[in-house]
Amino acid sequence: MIVSIDRDGDIALVTVDNPPVNALGQALRQGLWDAVGALDADPTVRAVVLICAGRTFIAGADVSEFGKPPVPPHLPDLVDRLEGAAKPWTAAIHGSALGGGFEVAMGCRFRVALDSASVGLPEVTLGIVPGASGTVRTPRLAGVEAAVELVTTGRPVKAGKALSMGLVDAVVSGDLRAESLAFARKALTHPLPPPISARPVTSPDPAWWDEQRKAIAKRAKGEVAPLRALDCLRIAAEKPFAEAMAHERATFLELRASDQAAALRHIFFAERAAPKPAHLAGVKPREIRSTAVIGGGTMGAGIAAALRDAGLPVVLIERDEEAVQRGLANLRSIFDGAVKRGRLTEAQARARMDGVTAGSDYALLSGTGLVIEAVFEDLAVKRAVFARLGQACRPDAILATNTSPAAPTRSLRPTPPTSTPASSPRACPTPTVSSACTSSARPM
Numbered sequence: 001m002i003v004s005i006d007r008d009g010d011i012a013l014v015t016v017d018n019p020p021v022n023a024l025g026q027a028l029r030q031g032l033w034d035a036v037g038a039l040d041a042d043p044t045v046r047a048v049v050l051i052c053a054g055r056t057f058i059a060g061a062d063v064s065e066f067g068k069p070p071v072p073p074h075l076p077d078l079v080d081r082l083e084g085a086a087k088p089w090t091a092a093i094h095g096s097a098l099g100g101g102f103e104v105a106m107g108c109r110f111r112v113a114l115d116s117a118s119v120g121l122p123e124v125t126l127g128i129v130p131g132a133s134g135t136v137r138t139p140r141l142a143g144v145e146a147a148v149e150l151v152t153t154g155r156p157v158k159a160g161k162a163l164s165m166g167l168v169d170a171v172v173s174g175d176l177r178a179e180s181l182a183f184a185r186k187a188l189t190h191p192l193p194p195p196i197s198a199r200p201v202t203s204p205d206p207a208w209w210d211e212q213r214k215a216i217a218k219r220a221k222g223e224v225a226p227l228r229a230l231d232c233l234r235i236a237a238e239k240p241f242a243e244a245m246a247h248e249r250a251t252f253l254e255l256r257a258s259d260q261a262a263a264l265r266h267i268f269f270a271e272r273a274a275p276k277p278a279h280l281a282g283v284k285p286r287e288i289r290s291t292a293v294i295g296g297g298t299m300g301a302g303i304a305a306a307l308r309d310a311g312l313p314v315v316l317i318e319r320d321e322e323a324v325q326r327g328l329a330n331l332r333s334i335f336d337g338a339v340k341r342g343r344l345t346e347a348q349a350r351a352r353m354d355g356v357t358a359g360s361d362y363a364l365l366s367g368t369g370l371v372i373e374a375v376f377e378d379l380a381v382k383r384a385v386f387a388r389l390g391q392a393c394r395p396d397a398i399l400a401t402n403t404s405p406a407a408p409t410r411s412l413r414p415t416p417p418t419s420t421p422a423s424s425p426r427a428c429p430t431p432t433v434s435s436a437c438t439s440s441a442r443p444m
Contacts, residue, residue, distance in 0.1 A: 003031025005038065008181050010046040012039050012087075017053035024100045025062035026071045032104070033073045033081060040086040047184045048089045050108060051177060056095025057117070058104055065376040066265055075100050075132040076249065080108030083195045088187065090181035093117045093168070098156060106141060106196055110187060112180045113159040119167055120156030123252075124225040124267060127261030131252030133197075135232035136244045140199040142166035151233060152216050152226045203237035224260055243268050282304040288398075292317060292368045294385055296327015297359070299402060300374035305334040308352045315368055316358040324358045331356060362392035374402040 006013040014035050018028050032050075039045050052058060061075075073081075082089055082104065090284035091097070091105035093113040102119045105111050113119065121134045129135060132152065146165040150157065172179035193199075212230060220226040228251050236244040255261050256414045292315035293304045304314045316331070318324040335349040344352070357364060365371060371393060374387050382401060389399055 001029070002027050003035055005035060007045075009185075010044060011181055011184055012042070012045045012048045013177070013181070014039075014048055014050050014089075015053055016050070016058060019054050019055050021059035021095075022052045022054060022101070023060060023062040023064075024058055024075060024104070024138060025065065028062075029073050029075065029078050033078055033268070036081050036085050045087055047188055048085070049088050049092055049177075049180045049184050050089055050104075051092040051180065052094070054095075056060050058095045058101030059098040060101050060122075063268070075278035076101065076245070079103050079107035079132050079137075080197075083109075088184070088192055090180055090184040090187070092176050093119065093159075094176050096120070096156060098122055099130065100132055103130060103134050103137070106133065106137045109192060109195065110183065111172075112170045112172060112183050113162060113168045114176045115159050115171050115173045117159045118156040119159075119162050120154070121151050124152060124223070124229055125154040125264065127223070127225050127258060127264040128255045129225055129229045129232055129248065129251050131249060131256075133245060133248070135229060135248045136236040136241060137196045138167075139233060139236050140201045140241075141196050144201065144204060144233065146234055147236075148212055148230065148349065151229045152212075154226075169404075173226070193443065197241045201237050203234070209234055224258065225255055250338040262270060286369075286398075288312065288370050289371070290368045291315070292365050292371045293374045293388070294371065295375040296323065296330055297374070301327060301330035301334060303372055303374055303402060304356065305352070306329050308355055313355045314357070315364050316356055317362060317364065318358070318360055320360050324360055328353075328356070328358050362388050365389070365392045365397075366394065368393065368397060370398045370400065372400045372402055377403065392401070 001014065002018045004017070006015065014032070016022050016028060016032075017026065022028070035048075039048055065071075089108040090110040090112055091108040092104060092177050093111060094117050096117065097105050097113075097119045099120075099122055102121060105119070111119075121130050121138070123130050123134065135147070135151055138150060141147075141342050142150075142165050146167070150165075150167070157165065157167070159168065162168045163171045170179075170183055172183075197295065198405065209230075212345060216230055232244070232248045232251055235247045239247070288313070291307045291312045293300050293307070296304070296316050296318050296319045300316070304316055307314050316324070316327050318327045332353060335344060335352050338344040339346055339349050371389055373382060373389075375381055375385055386401075389397075393399065
């Protein structure tokens with residue numbers, strides 16, 4: 001079940017389990033809505049602790065619902081229902097309580113956070129403002145200054161800072177479940193604080209708001225949401241709760257339909273999809289067993305050292321014997337430096353060097369699975385290298401290129417072979433982008 005209820009004496013424990021990040025999808029919202037009703041009707045329950053399974057508290061909205069018509073129960077209504085519950089709820093926060101997740105926590109009468117947790121309202125980073133009381137309850141909970149920092153930057157804060165800002169009531173370590181149950185039970189021995197919506201808020205003078213607007217406009221650089229969030233916060237500080245909620249909701253809906261928000265949502269999804277391309281789903285990466293580096297200068301030696309640190313044998317190619325020796329010296333100095341810093345023993349450094357084969361003959365690359373070019377920053381030079389690699393390497397070898405802002409201290413300037421032009425199909429047409437030939441899936 002996404003939402004389950006257990007008991008610890010007269011304290012109910014409501015557990016959310018909606019992996020991977022307990023996102024606020026419709027089923028979760030409905031589960032919490034029903035839990036409030038069930039526990040309000042149970043005369044043996046005196047208080048409720050809301051806790052989440054997995055690696056985090058409710059981490060925010062369900063991104064799969066972005067751009068779709070909202071389905072009840074709507075989040076603002078759920079937060080109101082939690083706040084109006086007959087039994088006081090305590091949010092037990094671990095991981096991250098972000099966006100709608102923190103708005104749910106503010107609907108609870110108390111908030112207890114694990115010392116490693118963080119809370120925040122990052123909506124402005126998606127071109128919108130909080131839409132379920134984030135701009136209205138936060139000033140009443142922690143004051144206007146703290147609310148402006150949290151809402152207009154979108155940056156989460158760690159538990160310790162959240163406590164100092166007044167965003168949470170306690171920070172604990174160890175067993176969050178046990179600590180939160182103890183907190184909830186102790187809270188019953190004292191008069192309950194008023195719900196956040198009923199707490200007073202004091203607005204700074206108009207000059208302060210003008211200063212904040214100027215600072216945010218300078219920082220936001222054309223972003224609309226941070227300034228609109230500031231407007232919402234000012235109205236929350238100067239108007240009744242219901243009026244401020246109506247303004248926040250209208251602003252949220254307006255911005256959600258904006259081009260800027262659509263663009264930021266696109267970036268959000270693209271960034272998360274980039275590490276997991278759909279066309280590579282289920283594809284097993286090749287195993288790399290042999291590597292080579294073309295060029296033994298500063299960059300090439302560094303790449304070779306990294307490959308050796310990974311336990312891979314390396315063939316180091318330079319233009320002539322003198323350059324080969326300089327490349328080996330560059331590589332040896334890297335390992336010697338690691339010995340001096342205590343990162344390697346003398347024996348480990350020797351083993352690193354023993355795994356390097358060096359020479360000027362491209363025939364040494366005939367069995368290599370991965371070749372990384374690290375030569376002089378000149379397109380013609382790089383094309384010439386790839387032309388020779390096209391002749392020397394096996395058909396399924398991965399040919400990669402390295403480009404840096406500044407040229408290495410040493411360079412490799414081979415003479416292009418007359419038999420294979422730089423535009424050969426095996427040459428790299430764009431030397432700043434890695435290329436690969438994948439005619440075989442065998443280990444490399």
